[in-house]
Amino acid sequence: xxxxxxxxxxxxxxxxxxxxxxxxxxxxxxxxxxxxxxxxxxxxxxxxxxxxxxxxxxxxxxxxxxxxxxxxxxxxxxxxxxxxxxxxxxxxxxxxxxxxxxxxxxxxxxxxxxxxxxxxxxxxxxxxxxxxxxxxxxxxxxxxxxxxxxxxxxxxxxxxxxxxxxxxxxxxxxxxxxxxxxxxxxxxxxxxxxxxxxxxxxxxxxxxxxxxxxxxxxxxxxxxxxxxxxxxxxxxxxxxxxxxxxxxxxxxxxxxxxxxxxxxxxxxxxxxxxxxxxxxxxxxxxxxxxxxxxxxxxxxxxxxxxxxxxxxxxxxxxxxxxxxxxxxxxxxxxxxxxxxxxxxxxxxxxxxxxxxxxxxxxxxxxxxxxxxxxxxxxxxxxxxxxxxxxxxxxxxxxxxxxxxxxxxxxxxxxxx
Amino acid sequence: xxxxxxxxxxxxxxxxxxxxxxxxxxxxxxxxxxxxxxxxxxxxxxxxxxxxxxxxxxxxxxxxxxxxxxxxxxxxxxxxxxxxxxxxxxxxxxxxxxxxxxxxxxxxxxxxxxxxxxxxxxxxxxxxxxxxxxxxxxxxxxxxxxxxxxxxxxxxxxxxxxxxxxxxxxxxxxxxxxxxxxxxxxxxxxxxxxxxxxxxxxxxxxxxxxxxxxxxxxxxxxxxxxxxxxxxxxxxxxxxxxxxxxxxxxxxxxxxxxxxxxxxxxxxxxxxxxxxxxxxxxxxxxxxxxxxxxxxxxxxxxxxxxxxxxxxxxxxxxxxxxxxxxxxxxxxxxxxxxxxxxxxxxxxxxxxxxxxxxxxxxxxxxxxxxxxxxxxxxxxxxxxxxxxxxxxxxxxxxxxxxxxxxxxxxxxxxxx
Numbered sequence: 051x052x053x054x055x056x057x058x059x060x061x062x063x064x065x066x067x068x069x070x071x072x073x074x075x076x077x078x079x080x081x082x083x084x085x086x087x088x089x090x091x092x093x094x095x096x097x098x099x100x101x102x103x104x105x106x107x108x109x110x111x112x113x114x115x116x117x118x119x120x121x122x123x124x125x126x127x128x129x130x131x132x133x134x135x136x137x138x139x140x141x142x143x144x145x146x147x148x149x150x151x152x153x154x155x156x157x158x159x160x161x162x163x164x165x166x167x168x169x170x171x172x173x174x175x176x177x178x179x180x181x182x183x184x185x186x187x188x189x190x191x192x193x194x195x196x197x198x199x200x201x202x203x204x205x206x207x208x209x210x211x212x213x214x215x216x217x218x219x220x221x222x223x224x225x226x227x228x229x230x231x232x233x234x235x236x237x238x239x240x241x242x243x244x245x246x247x248x249x250x251x252x253x254x255x256x257x258x259x260x261x262x263x264x265x266x267x268x269x270x271x272x273x274x275x276x277x278x279x280x281x282x283x284x285x286x287x288x289x290x291x292x293x294x295x296x297x298x299x300x301x302x303x304x305x306x307x308x309x310x311x312x313x314x315x316x317x318x319x320x321x322x323x324x325x326x327x328x329x330x331x332x333x334x335x336x337x338x339x340x341x342x343x344x345x346x347x348x349x350x351x352x353x354x355x356x357x358x359x360x361x362x363x364x365x366x367x368x369x370x371x372x373x374x375x376x377x378x379x380x381x382x383x384x385x386x387x388x389x390x391x392x393x394x395x396x397x398x399x400x401x402x403x404x405x406x407x408x409x410x411x412x413x414x415x416x417x418x419x420x421x422x423x424x425x426x427x428x429x430x431x432x433x434x435x436x437x438x439x440x441x442x443x444x445x446x447x448x449x450x451x452x453x454x455x456x457x458x459x460x461x462x463x464x465x466x
Numbered sequence: 467x468x469x470x471x472x473x474x475x476x477x478x479x480x481x482x483x484x485x486x487x488x489x490x491x492x493x494x495x496x497x498x499x500x501x502x503x504x505x506x507x508x509x510x511x512x513x514x515x516x517x518x519x520x521x522x523x524x525x526x527x528x529x530x531x532x533x534x535x536x537x538x539x540x541x542x543x544x545x546x547x548x549x550x551x552x553x554x555x556x557x558x559x560x561x562x563x564x565x566x567x568x569x570x571x572x573x574x575x576x577x578x579x580x581x582x583x584x585x586x587x588x589x590x591x592x593x594x595x596x597x598x599x600x601x602x603x604x605x606x607x608x609x610x611x612x613x614x615x616x617x618x619x620x621x622x623x624x625x626x627x628x629x630x631x632x633x634x635x636x637x638x639x640x641x642x643x644x645x646x647x648x649x650x651x652x653x654x655x656x657x658x659x660x661x662x663x664x665x666x667x668x669x670x671x672x673x674x675x676x677x678x679x680x681x682x683x684x685x686x687x688x689x690x691x692x693x694x695x696x697x698x699x700x701x702x703x704x705x706x707x708x709x710x711x712x713x714x715x716x717x718x719x720x721x722x723x724x725x726x727x728x729x730x731x732x733x734x735x736x737x738x739x740x741x742x743x744x745x746x747x748x749x750x751x752x753x754x755x756x757x758x759x760x761x762x763x764x765x766x767x768x769x770x771x772x773x774x775x776x777x778x779x780x781x782x783x784x785x786x787x788x789x790x791x792x793x794x795x796x797x798x799x800x801x802x803x804x805x806x807x808x809x810x811x812x813x814x815x816x817x818x819x820x821x822x823x824x825x826x827x828x829x830x831x832x833x834x835x836x837x838x839x840x841x842x843x844x845x846x847x848x849x850x851x852x853x854x855x856x857x858x859x860x861x862x863x864x865x866x867x868x869x870x871x872x873x874x875x876x877x878x879x880x881x882x
Contacts, residue, residue, distance in 0.1 A: 462708065
């Protein structure tokens with residue numbers, strides 16, 4: 051597929067121009083994109099209509115059609131997201147550290163763009179706009195390869211972004227939507243190590259595995275989130291109930307929802323029957339360990355060994371009574387996915403030990419796992435949540451699409 | 467090769483214990499290793515002797531034998547390097563940022579170890595000790611796979627390190643030397659994505675390409691350094707000569723030595739004849755562009771197109787006269803390897819423009835490229851110099867063997 055190679059080469063050329071753009075210019079083009087998406091909303095909706103008709107013909111579920119469909123309200127929300135990204139502080143040029151060496155050299159580390167980022171995603175056409183905006187904000191060029199079911203919508207959004215780039219005198223190849231729905235296009239894309247600096251796959255596990263197994267370009271994965279809450283012996287039970295319900299129920303289909311609840315045995319008799327009843331009343335299926343079953347007879351089904359590492363993404367919760375902090379941490383290490391874990395406690399020392407010893411990407415004390423999100427943590431929109439440790443771990447914002455170079459001010463120093 | 471899988475699994479188990487070691491413990495084990503390497507120096511020298519005999523039998527060059535050979539002085543130097551690493555600030559637990567969200571959540575980023583690091587290297591047995599020390603310092607376990615020509619030396623050093631770990635009550639599997647000289651061992655090692663978090667290959671381009679092409683584990687490469695110095699119109703010519711000679715001659719066989727000298731045409735007539743003569747006097751072969759040839763008749767051989775992207779690692783230098791800063795930057799972008807570049811100038815604005823616009827891993831003003839080195843920049847010993855942008859770019863110290871997790875202090879917050 052020479053087409054993808056050609057696009058990647060053009061992206062590489064555009065990248066060095068985008069990297070050199072002054073900060074206000076990168077901001078103004080984002081505002082222009084936001085305006086143009088709203089102004090040309092009908093064009094997007096018309097293209098999206100074709101995708102929706104095609105999707106229904108192909109038997110997409112109602113949930114998938116809902117994720118795909120755009121209307122003027124959703125387009126306004128996309129534009130408003132881009133304006134927020136525009137308003138974030140510029141990561142490019144940020145000095146993260148600076149120090150002086152004994153020989154007088156002044157050494158600093160400065161953030162610079164990565165170069166060309168490839169985003170491979172499924173369904174939601176808003177990712178086309180969000181990802182393009184985050185890449186431009188951080189001075190990168192981007193190749194976007196969305197799902198085939200949203201192809202017309204993605205191409206329409208891409209056209210409007212390219213038009214906005216041209217209006218601002220920026221090469222339109224800085225943002226390119228790959229128009230080939232075939233999975234071969236992904237394979238070709240991830241071979242191009244000379245032209246792409248990073249691939250971010252967003253979507254189901256099948257897609258991510260395919261990318262990881264075939265890519266010669268570095269990949270930042272985000273696999274599943276098997277998130278835990280540990281209710282400690284000293285927890286405020288009202289706070290614990292409130293947080294647990296928020297973490298499980300507020301949006302069960304996302305990666306930062308709670309999947310397993312661990313409860314200190316000393317508080318289990320007081321806490322669990324009430325908590326489980328509340329979950330049952332909201333329609334959550336509770337799968338419990340033996341102790342949970344005996345504390346909440348009739349309200350729980352038995353949990354099996356397969357439940358502990360499972361990401362349900364649904365109104366299902368596994369519950370285990372543990373002997374204390376150590377067993378909780380060891381359960382999380384054994385069955386967790388290093389995504390997000392929270393402890394509910396009034397004990398200072400246990401809070402600190404949990405924060406230090408649990409090495410998941412986000413570790414919370416007395417707060418809902420649902421805060422594990424770039425927007426919620428103040429990074430602006432997020433490009434994804436990394437579950438691997440290299441380069442970025444946890445929610446990634448625009449500044450995670452940069453690297454740092456050393457800058458050194460000398461006065462003639464040479465090495466002895 | 468079940469042996470490597472078994473070693474990797476043990477490393478993974480050891481890693482979580484090493485990650486939880488308190489800082490003073492990680493320091494004291496390093497000091498113990500340094501002491502034991504010196505105390506058991508004869509044992510290392512005896513094993514090293516076998517490698518040297520074998521190497522001579524196999525026709526290794528004198529230079530390679532020299533890189534391989536250890537004596538008590540070199541062992542003392544290795545020990546002293548490890549003591550320096552022990553004395554560095556602990557990267558683990560460092561809070562790199564902290565901020566408060568409008569809802570009162572206190573959000574921070576804390577450095578944590580990566581987990582298990584694999585180092586694949588050639589020849590020099592000191593890497594065994596240095597790499598182990600840097601990994602332990604940063605709370606990681608490490609699998610070391612050195613060159614076959616240094617196998618006995620590496621195993622001896624590995625035994626002494628493991629003995630020191632045991633003396634301190636740390637699982638000895640935190641540092642393991644793979645005893646299989648076969649390249650298949652490397653292939654097996656880089657498949658183990660579930661047990662290794664990072665692979666760092668150190669050695670020739672053939673080794674690095676082999677690792678990159680076969681690895682399922684993330685790799686931080688360090689390819690070649692085609693380093694440039696640009697002598698600007700306003701350069702102090704004494705300073706320029708001094709820096710250029712240091713950058714080319716002080717140690718020509720390393721990646722941060724200058725390979726190409728770019729000279730502003732306005733200063734070329736004054737600067738180049740003297741500079742080239744000095745290089746010739748020290749025995750440097752100068753390959754010049756046409757203008758350089760005409761300015762230094764008889765002293766330069768013609769440079770061909772192949773010279774510009776070449777890393778000589780030898781007393782050879784390519785020289786080009788350029789019209790100014792823009793041409794210098796564009797030459798560096800076209801032919802450079804994004805490793806290290808320096809500008810020599812008295813002009814404030816050109817210094818700033820060079821620093822901002824050149825996106826190599828190390829960019830200097832008025833200093834020798836030879837400072838592109840972890841030790842020289844104050845990172846302590848270095849684990850390598852990354853030429854790819856992801857995770858680390860440029861010289862890497864112990865803190866580049868960590869990642870960051872989000873830590874969040876709440877008071878019952880839930881997501882709206």
